Amino acid sequence: MGFRDIFSLAWRTVRGNKLRTGLTVAIIAFGIMALVGIITAIKAMNQKFTESFSSMGANSFTIRFQERNFRMGGPGSGNIRLSRKSARKEKTSSLGRRITRDQAELFIRNYQYPALTGVSVFGNRNSIVSMGEKKTSPNVMVMGADENYVQLNGMAISDGRNLSRSEVRAGTNVCLLGFDVANKFFPGQAGRAVNAQVRINNIPFRVAAVLESRGSSFGFSRDNMIITSYNCIEKYFSTGNSYVVAVMTDDLLKMEQAMGEAEAAFRPIRKLTTTEESNFALDRSDSVAEKAMKSLGFLTIAATVIGLITLAGAAIGLMNIMLVSVSERTKEVGLVKAIGGKGKMVQRQFLLESMIISLLGAFFGIVLGVCVGNLFSSFLGTGFVVPWDWVIGGILLCGVVGLAAGIYPAIKAGRLNPIDALRYE
Numbered sequence: 001m002g003f004r005d006i007f008s009l010a011w012r013t014v015r016g017n018k019l020r021t022g023l024t025v026a027i028i029a030f031g032i033m034a035l036v037g038i039i040t041a042i043k044a045m046n047q048k049f050t051e052s053f054s055s056m057g058a059n060s061f062t063i064r065f066q067e068r069n070f071r072m073g074g075p076g077s078g079n080i081r082l083s084r085k086s087a088r089k090e091k092t093s094s095l096g097r098r099i100t101r102d103q104a105e106l107f108i109r110n111y112q113y114p115a116l117t118g119v120s121v122f123g124n125r126n127s128i129v130s131m132g133e134k135k136t137s138p139n140v141m142v143m144g145a146d147e148n149y150v151q152l153n154g155m156a157i158s159d160g161r162n163l164s165r166s167e168v169r170a171g172t173n174v175c176l177l178g179f180d181v182a183n184k185f186f187p188g189q190a191g192r193a194v195n196a197q198v199r200i201n202n203i204p205f206r207v208a209a210v211l212e213s214r215g216s217s218f219g220f221s222r223d224n225m226i227i228t229s230y231n232c233i234e235k236y237f238s239t240g241n242s243y244v245v246a247v248m249t250d251d252l253l254k255m256e257q258a259m260g261e262a263e264a265a266f267r268p269i270r271k272l273t274t275t276e277e278s279n280f281a282l283d284r285s286d287s288v289a290e291k292a293m294k295s296l297g298f299l300t301i302a303a304t305v306i307g308l309i310t311l312a313g314a315a316i317g318l319m320n321i322m323l324v325s326v327s328e329r330t331k332e333v334g335l336v337k338a339i340g341g342k343g344k345m346v347q348r349q350f351l352l353e354s355m356i357i358s359l360l361g362a363f364f365g366i367v368l369g370v371c372v373g374n375l376f377s378s379f380l381g382t383g384f385v386v387p388w389d390w391v392i393g394g395i396l397l398c399g400v401v402g403l404a405a406g407i408y409p410a411i412k413a414g415r416l417n418p419i420d421a422l423r424y425e
Helices: 003-016 018-053 101-110 165-170 179-185 230-237 252-269 285-295 297-328 330-338 343-380 388-414 418-422
Strands: 060-064 080-082 089-091 116-127 129-131 140-145 157-160 174-177 197-200 203-211 225-229 243-248 281-284
Touching (some): 003 018, 018 297, 018 343, 060 252, 101 116, 165 230, 174 179, 174 197, 243 252, 252 281, 343 388
Antiparallel strands (some): 060 243, 060 281, 116 140, 174 225
C-alpha cells in the first residue's frame, strides 16, 4: 500500500467525522488566529510608526526638552528616563527648565553648521475654527512654527504660499490650513480657502495656504490642524510649552557631525557646565519610529504565549480524539492486519489523520488571523500586511503539534493484535 493510498484513506476518515474534525480544527485555528492576527496588527503598527515619525527623513533630528518615551503605564509608572548617551538613569527633576523661544532663536543664530533649521511650538489641540456661520468641532490642533516647518516635517502646500520670514518675526495673523479644516468650509474645493479669513477661537487670521492631505494616523486625522507663526502662539495661545528645534542636513553622512555641533552649541545656551548632564535630548527622526517599534515587543511575546498555550490545549484534545478513534476503529484495524496490512501502515494512517486535522487548523487560523490583523491595518490606513515568517512558522508549528498528538495513538493502533482486534466489541 503506497503513501497515496494511505493518505487517501486517512483523508476519507477525516471527512467522515465532520463534527469531531471541525471542533478540533476550530480549537487549533483559534490559537493560530490569535498568534497571526496579533503579529499582523503589530506589523501594521510598525509600518504606521515608520510613516508617522519618519516623514522628516533620515537626515534630520530634533532638539527637545526631554526624550519622548514610548512606554505603557500612567503617571504612576515613575519619573525616571534613560539618558540618550548611556543606560544611566536620572531623575526628571534634573532636566531643567523647558526650552524657551529666546533659547531656540539664539540656537538658530549661533548654529554655524550648514543645515536647514526651524523652530516650532505646540499651541493646543482643542481650538474652534470658524468662517462665517460655519465652524469646526473643538478638536483642531494649532502649531506655531517658522517658515521652514513645512519642509522640515515633510509637508507640502496644495494651494497658496508658505509663511514668510517677516510674517514670522512680526507675528502677523496668517496661517496655513490643514486639508480637513479647509475642506470643512469649502467641501471638495479646499483651495478656495486661500486668502479667506478664518477665526481661531474668535481671533481673525488670513489663510496663506492649504496643505496637502496627509491622511490619518492611528485613527486620527493629520490634516485637522492649523500652522501659524510661533510668535502668534506666544501672543494668543501661550501655554508655557517647550519649543522644539529641528535640523536637516543635506547628506545622511553628515548627521553625526551635525548632532555633535548642535549639542555643543546648545549646551552654553542652556547654561550647563562641562560636568553637567545635558538637560535636553537630540532625537533622530528615524530613531523615534525605532523606539516606538521596540516598545511593541512585549505584544509579540504575549501573542506567542497565547498561541502556544492554545496549541498545547489543542494538542491534548487532538491526542484524546485520536485515542477515541483508535478505540472506535479497533475492529477495522484488526481487519486491515488480517488481510496483510503492516503495523507501520496503520501507524502512518493515524499519523496522517492527526497531521491533516492540525494543518487544516493552521490553514483556517492563518487566513482568519491575516484577515483580523488587516482589519486593524485598514483602521490605521496602512497597506495589506502578511507576516510571512509567522505564517510559515505557524504551519511548521501545527505540523509539529499534529505529529506530537498523533504519535502515541498511532503506536497504540499499530501494536493491536489482529485476533484480539477482530473480536473487539
